[in-house]
Amino acid sequence: MSGKAKNHQTPLNPSKQGAPLWARYRTEMHKSFPSPFKGANDSLADGINQAIRELDHLKPEKIGGPAFLGKNSALTIDFENVKDSALSQKMNTSGNVIKQMIKLFEGLPNWGHPLTMCNVVPQGNTAAVVAAILCEIFAPNILEGEYAWNIHQAELESGGILANLAGWESKKAGCVYTYGGSGCWTYHLKYALARVLPDSRNKGVRTDAKVICSQQAHYTMLNSTDWMGLGMDNIIRIKTDIDSNAMDMADLEEVLKDLTERKIPVASIVCTMATTDANAFDPVEEVRNLMDKYPNPDGYGKSLLYCDSVIGWSWIAFKNYDFKKNPLGFSDIVLPYLEKNYNAIKGIFYADAFGVDFHKTGFSPYISSTFVYKNAHEFESLLSRGVIAYLQPRSPYNPMDYTLEVSRAAGGSLAGWATLKFFGYEGFQSVLGGILENKVYLQNQIAKKTEMVCVNSYDYGLVTLLRVYPAGVDAIVQYDNELKNPEFRDSLIMNNQLTRDIGNKLFEWFRSGKKVNGNCTPYLSFSTGFRTAEYNRDSTDQEAVIYAIKMYPMNVYITPEIMDHVLECVIAARDNIMSMNNLPQIE
Numbered sequence: 211m212s213g214k215a216k217n218h219q220t221p222l223n224p225s226k227q228g229a230p231l232w233a234r235y236r237t238e239m240h241k242s243f244p245s246p247f248k249g250a251n252d253s254l255a256d257g258i259n260q261a262i263r264e265l266d267h268l269k270p271e272k273i274g275g276p277a278f279l280g281k282n283s284a285l286t287i288d289f290e291n292v293k294d295s296a297l298s299q300k301m302n303t304s305g306n307v308i309k310q311m312i313k314l315f316e317g318l319p320n321w322g323h324p325l326t327m328c329n330v331v332p333q334g335n336t337a338a339v340v341a342a343i344l345c346e347i348f349a350p351n352i353l354e355g356e357y358a359w360n361i362h363q364a365e366l367e368s369g370g371i372l373a374n375l376a377g378w379e380s381k382k383a384g385c386v387y388t389y390g391g392s393g394c395w396t397y398h399l400k401y402a403l404a405r406v407l408p409d410s411r412n413k414g415v416r417t418d419a420k421v422i423c424s425q426q427a428h429y430t431m432l433n434s435t436d437w438m439g440l441g442m443d444n445i446i447r448i449k450t451d452i453d454s455n456a457m458d459m460a461d462l463e464e465v466l467k468d469l470t471e472r473k474i475p476v477a478s479i480v481c482t483m484a485t486t487d488a489n490a491f492d493p494v495e496e497v498r499n500l501m502d503k504y505p506n507p508d509g510y511g512k513s514l515l516y517c518d519s520v521i522g523w524s525w526i527a528f529k530n531y532d533f534k535k536n537p538l539g540f541s542d543i544v545l546p547y548l549e550k551n552y553n554a555i556k557g558i559f560y561a562d563a564f565g566v567d568f569h570k571t572g573f574s575p576y577i578s579s580t581f582v583y584k585n586a587h588e589f590e591s592l593l594s595r596g597v598i599a600y601l602q603p604r605s606p607y608n609p610m611d612y613t614l615e616v617s618r619a620a621g622g623s624l625a626g627w628a629t630l631k632f633f634g635y636e637g638f639q640s641v642l643g644g645i646l647e648n649k650v651y652l653q654n655q656i657a658k659k660t661e662m663v664c665v666n667s668y669d670y671g672l673v674t675l676l677r678v679y680p681a682g683v684d685a686i687v688q689y690d691n692e693l694k695n696p697e698f699r700d701s702l703i704m705n706n707q708l709t710r711d712i713g714n715k716l717f718e719w720f721r722s723g724k725k726v727n728g729n730c731t732p733y734l735s736f737s738t739g740f741r742t743a744e745y746n747r748d749s750t751d752q753e754a755v756i757y758a759i760k761m762y763p764m765n766v767y768i769t770p771e772i773m774d775h776v777l778e779c780v781i782a783a784r785d786n787i788m789s790m791n792n793l794p795q796i797e
C-alpha cells in the first residue's frame with residue numbers, strides 16, 4: 211500500500227466536512243443514476259424528458275421541412291482528428307452528456323418523415339420503441355430465465371405466434387432473437403452444420419459441405435460461411451429466372467444430382483423470400499421435394515431448408531384475409547398483388563426455419579430479428595452445450611445453453627412482441643397493403659408523364675423503380691429499346707449515367723435542404739443495375755445493365771400530394787443536370 215492511502219473509514223455521511231473526494235463523487239452520481247425508488251427525484255425521468263424535448267426541437271416543421279433532423283445536415287465529423295480523443299479527468303453530469311449526445315443527432319435521416327423513401331427502413335412504431343427503451347432501463351437479459359423473469363415470455367410468445375402464422379405446430383416450435391437478418395443466416399448455418407456434420411461441434415468443420423442459394427440471395431451468405439468456418443467457396447449459387455428472379459428448379463436439380471453422384475453433402479438450401487429491390491420469392495415446396503429426392507449420402511445428417519424471409523415474412527399476415535370479400539377495401543389493382551405475395555410467402559411452411567426482421571417490414575426499431583425454427587427440441591438439443599455450472603436454472607427456459615450469444619438484451623424481443631401485439635392481422639394487412647396502394651398511385655402518376663417509365667411495374671414488391679429521360683423522349687419506347695436492342699447500348703449507358711447523376715443530385719438537394727415548389731426534396735436512392743439488358747442475360751457485359759431511381763413509400767405519413775411532389779423533384783433534378791451537362795439529344 212502506498213504511504214499516502216488514508217486509513218479505511220466508513221463514508222457514512224459524505225456531505226460532512228472531510229469526507230473523501232471519492233465518496234462525494236459517489237453521492238454526486240445519485241443525480242446521474244436512475245432512482246431505484248418510487249416518486250423520488252429521478253434523474254432518468256428528467257434525462258428522458260430533457261432528451262425528448264431537445265430531440266423535438268430537431269424535428270422539422272410539419273409543412274415544408276426537410277427529411278433530416280436539425281438545421282445542419284452536413285457530416286461534421288472531423289475524420290482526421292476524431293481519434294485524438296481521451297478520457298476527461300473530471301466527472302461530468304448526465305445532463306451535459308445528453309446535450310452533447312443530442313448534437314450527434316443533427317442531420318440524421320428522419321425515418322418517419324413522408325419525404326423519406328430511400329430503402330426498407332421504416333419508422334419504428336411507438337409500442338416497439340417504448341418496449342426497447344424500457345428494456346434499457348431495467349435491463350432484462352434473455353440469456354436465461356432468472357435475469358429476464360417474466361419478460362422472457364416475449365421471446366417464447368413471439369416464437370408461438372410466428373410459428374402459428376407459418377402453419378406449424380406452435381408448441382413444438384421456437385425462436386431466438388438475434389443480431390439481424392445476418393444473425394438469422396448464421397444461426398441457420400450453425401443448425402445445418404450441427405445436423406449434417408455432427409462431428410463438427412467438437413472437431414471443427416472438416417468436410418466441404420455445400421450451402422446452396424440463388425443468385426438473388428443476400429450477400430450476408432459471405433459473412434455466415436466465412437465466420438462459421440465453412441468457407442465462402444462452399445456456396446453454390448443457383449440461376450434465377452430472368453422474369454420472376456426465382457430460383458431455377460432445373461438448375462437446382464442438376465446441382466443436387468451432381469453432388470449426390472460425387473457423394474458431397476449439402477448443409478442447407480436457402481430460399482430467398484423477397485429481396486430489397488427484386489420481389490423474388492423462391493418456390494419452397496418444390497425445393498423441399500427436390501431435397502427429398504436427393505438426400506445426403508450415408509454418414510451425413512439431413513440437410514436443412516432455411517427461408518431467408520427477413521423482408522418478405524410479414525406478408526404471411528394475409529393468411530386469414532378473405533380476398534373475395536376484401537373486408538379492408540383494397541383497390542382492384544392491389545388486391546391480386548397482396549394475394550400473390552401471400553401465396554409466395556406461405557411456402558415457409560415447408561422450411562425447417564425462417565428469419566424475421568422486425569426492423570424491416572415490421573416497423574420496429576433495431577435490432578429485433580428473430581430466427582424461427584419448426585422443431586424446438588431438435589434445434590435446442592443439437593446445439594446444447596450442457597449444463598453450465600456458473601448459473602443456476604430458475605426457469606424452464608434457459609436459451610444460453612444453445613445460443614451464439616451469452617448475454618442477449620431483451621429489447622429486440624420485447625419490441626418484436628409489442629409489434630405483433632400492436633398490429634394484429636388487420637394492422638399488418640393495412641400497413642403493408644397501404645405501401646402497395648401508394649406504389650400503384652405512384653405508377654399511375656408516372657404513366658401520365660411521357661418522359662418517365664416505371665421499370666418494375668410487373669412486380670408487386672415494395673419498391674418503385676423509375677427511369678426518367680430528357681424532355682421530349684418517349685420513355686416507354688426508349689426503355690423498351692434499351693432493354694432489348696443491342697443497338698441502343700450506347701444510349702442505355704448514357705441514360706444510366708443520367709439516372710445516376712439525377713440520383714446524386716437528389717441526394718445533394720435532400721442534404722442541402724433545397725426546396726422545389728416551396729417544399730423540401732425527397733430522400734431517395736438509386737440502383738446501378740437492378741437487372742441486365744435482355745441480350746446480356748449472362749452478365750458478361752458489365753455496362754449493359756439497367757439503372758433506376760428507387761422509391762420505397764413505406765411510412766404511414768405519406769400522402770398522394772407528397773408523391774406528386776416527389777415526381778416533380780425528380781424532373782427538376784433532371785432539368786438541372788441537363789442544363790449543366792448539355793447532354794447530346796437522343797435520336
Ligand SMILES: *Cc1c(COP(=O)(O)O)cnc(C)c1O
Pocket residue numbers: 389390391392393428430482483484485486518520521567579
Ligand atoms: C436485410 C437482409 C439481410 C441482412 O439482414 P440485417 O438485418 O441487415 O442483418 C439478409 N437477407 C435479406 C434477404 C435481407 O433483405
